[in-house]
Amino acid sequence: MKIDPNSNADLSAQIAKSIRDAIISGDLIVDQRLPSEAELSDQFDVSRPTVREALKRLAAQSLIRTQRGATGGAFVNKLSFEEAYPQQITTSTLLLSMNAVSFETACEARYTLERSCALLSALRRTADHLATMRAEIHRQSQPGLTDEAFCASDVAFHRALVDGAGNPVLSYQLAGAVEAMQPLMNMITFSARDRAKIIELHTTLADALEANNATGVDTALAGLESYTTNLAKSVMEKRKNKA
Amino acid sequence: MKIDPNSNADLSAQIAKSIRDAIISGDLIVDQRLPSEAELSDQFDVSRPTVREALKRLAAQSLIRTQRGATGGAFVNKLSFEEAYPQQITTSTLLLSMNAVSFETACEARYTLERSCALLSALRRTADHLATMRAEIHRQSQPGLTDEAFCASDVAFHRALVDGAGNPVLSYQLAGAVEAMQPLMNMITFSARDRAKIIELHTTLADALEANNATGVDTALAGLESYTTNLAKSVMEKRKNKA
DNA sequence: AGTTATTTAATTGTCTGGCATTTAAATGGC
DNA sequence: GCCATTTAAATGCCAGACAATTAAATAACT
Numbered sequence: 001m002k003i004d005p006n007s008n009a010d011l012s013a014q015i016a017k018s019i020r021d022a023i024i025s026g027d028l029i030v031d032q033r034l035p036s037e038a039e040l041s042d043q044f045d046v047s048r049p050t051v052r053e054a055l056k057r058l059a060a061q062s063l064i065r066t067q068r069g070a071t072g073g074a075f076v077n078k079l080s081f082e083e084a085y086p087q088q089i090t091t092s093t094l095l096l097s098m099n100a101v102s103f104e105t106a107c108e109a110r111y112t113l114e115r116s117c118a119l120l121s122a123l124r125r126t127a128d129h130l131a132t133m134r135a136e137i138h139r140q141s142q143p144g145l146t147d148e149a150f151c152a153s154d155v156a157f158h159r160a161l162v163d164g165a166g167n168p169v170l171s172y173q174l175a176g177a178v179e180a181m182q183p184l185m186n187m188i189t190f191s192a193r194d195r196a197k198i199i200e201l202h203t204t205l206a207d208a209l210e211a212n213n214a215t216g217v218d219t220a221l222a223g224l225e226s227y228t229t230n231l232a233k234s235v236m237e238k239r240k241n242k243a
Numbered sequence: 244m245k246i247d248p249n250s251n252a253d254l255s256a257q258i259a260k261s262i263r264d265a266i267i268s269g270d271l272i273v274d275q276r277l278p279s280e281a282e283l284s285d286q287f288d289v290s291r292p293t294v295r296e297a298l299k300r301l302a303a304q305s306l307i308r309t310q311r312g313a314t315g316g317a318f319v320n321k322l323s324f325e326e327a328y329p330q331q332i333t334t335s336t337l338l339l340s341m342n343a344v345s346f347e348t349a350c351e352a353r354y355t356l357e358r359s360c361a362l363l364s365a366l367r368r369t370a371d372h373l374a375t376m377r378a379e380i381h382r383q384s385q386p387g388l389t390d391e392a393f394c395a396s397d398v399a400f401h402r403a404l405v406d407g408a409g410n411p412v413l414s415y416q417l418a419g420a421v422e423a424m425q426p427l428m429n430m431i432t433f434s435a436r437d438r439a440k441i442i443e444l445h446t447t448l449a450d451a452l453e454a455n456n457a458t459g460v461d462t463a464l465a466g467l468e469s470y471t472t473n474l475a476k477s478v479m480e481k482r483k484n485k486a
Numbered sequence: 487a488g489t490t491a492t493t494t495a496a497t498t499g500t501c502t503g504g505c506a507t508t509t510a511a512a513t514g515g516c
Numbered sequence: 517g518c519c520a521t522t523t524a525a526a527t528g529c530c531a532g533a534c535a536a537t538t539a540a541a542t543a544a545c546t
Contacts, residue, residue: 112359315510
């Protein structure tokens with residue numbers, strides 16, 4: 001654990017990198033306690049505040065957790081999928097907005113990835129996944145639902161579909177693509193007719209999944225993609241004409 | 244920008260969250276300068292070191308960048324795909340290793356996602372993408388190549404395939420799935436026969452891509468998946484018997 | 487002896503105040 | 517008008533201190 005005096009990066013960044021590398025390489029293992037802040041400042045020959053800044057950097061990435069008190073300290077954190085989800089979603093969301101990714105591009109990515117789960121999900125989905133999807137369809141058909149709530153339910157529906165593939169890695173990767181689209185989806189106002197069409201496609205999709213019909217799932221998803229894309233396109237068009 | 248005194252989270256975490264929320268909500272826009280550390284400590288009523296810890300947290304997520312000097316300060320950073328790549332890969336890698344995800348599960352996720360790009364890539368790949376893939380195939384067939392270099396070339400090959408889809412969102416999501424597998428792949432020793440088989444499949448794949456033959460690409464990828472999975476399985480088996 | 491209350495020590499969380507370094511802009515000299 | 521110098525604002529870093537938390541050691545009491 002050494003640092004390069006010729007680097008022009010912050011000391012705290014260098015120290016964070018050093019510790020991060022040790023974690024990635026397996027030099028530091030899960031739940032292992034790091035030296036105390038005082039010991040670290042000795043080892044790296046920097047002040048305690050600088051060490052603390054480095055530790056906060058790692059904490060921001062969920063690589064460590066800290067505990068106060070006598071037996072406290074910083075511990076290598078077991079990065080769980082649950083913990084990684086929100087970060088993945090935040091990053092994806094910001095990537096879309098800051099890089100002005102078009103609705104079409106984001107939508108294409110989302111459905112392309114999602115359709116890839118169709119085969120596995122049709123094969124492995126449990127009754128539980130199906131039940132969640134049916135429940136969300138029911139919620140979506142309730143009158144008086146706000147557009148935001150409708151979108152949130154849509155996300156939950158699609159997440160159940162993806163989770164049906166029974167592959168946590170797949171679920172994790174998809175979370176970013178699906179949930180990051182929510183801000184974009186929220187820009188659309190869904191008319192009653194739009195909702196009915198979407199619910200119809202969702203029902204077709206759930207039926208196909210129940211029948212273990214992968215092709216049917218794929219077709220329904222393709223339908224959803226084109227319907228959503230066209231909807232967004234017409235919304236943008238209207239907005240343009242108004243302005 | 245207020246903080247909750249009843250929260251049991253660190254002050255620096257609360258402040259970081261407050262600023263992060265402002266960025267996500269669009270309250271702070273790209274390249275906008277944050278108040279100076281002194282001003283922030285006044286606003287949040289905390290000391291400068293605490294503010295600094297908060298800023299380091301945000302820097303660790305590439306949400307801000309800092310600049311020294313007279314007109315310096317912390318600026319909202321435009322999160323680019325290039326910047327987000329390494330973080331995505333690091334997180335994915337740690338998720339796989341820390342959660343003891345099996346080779347099969349990771350492999351399935353990777354090829355499932357990758358196959359989803361086949362259609363788009365067969366449609367849109369440029370000559371450039373093809374050239375990269377051919378070049379990597381050539382590298383892979385060179386004798387004396389280490390297993391690590393072989394794997395690295397493999398990653399580059401597949402990245403060109405994914406990039407061929409011409410969708411940056413897709414490329415970003417795939418990076419995590421493909422590159423995070425490298426440590427797992429590096430556990431395999433590739434015999435000359437293995438390499439020949441993989442190169443053969445890569446060639447088939449490149450040919451199909453050149454002919455805009457999506458089905459061919461998909462078939463080749465399926466072949467790669469089953470071959471890789473079986474290879475890993477036999478390696479694990481041998482290792483088991485030895486021990 | 488066993489249980490409870492108290493003390494102690496270790497550790498993180500936070501603050502104060504200061505100095506060093508960097509950088510752009512203001513100033514001054516030519 | 518141009519170049520060198522100074523100045524001011526900002527981050528980077530440090531030293532030392534105190535508060536808060538927590539588990540373990542100790543003491544007190546039954």
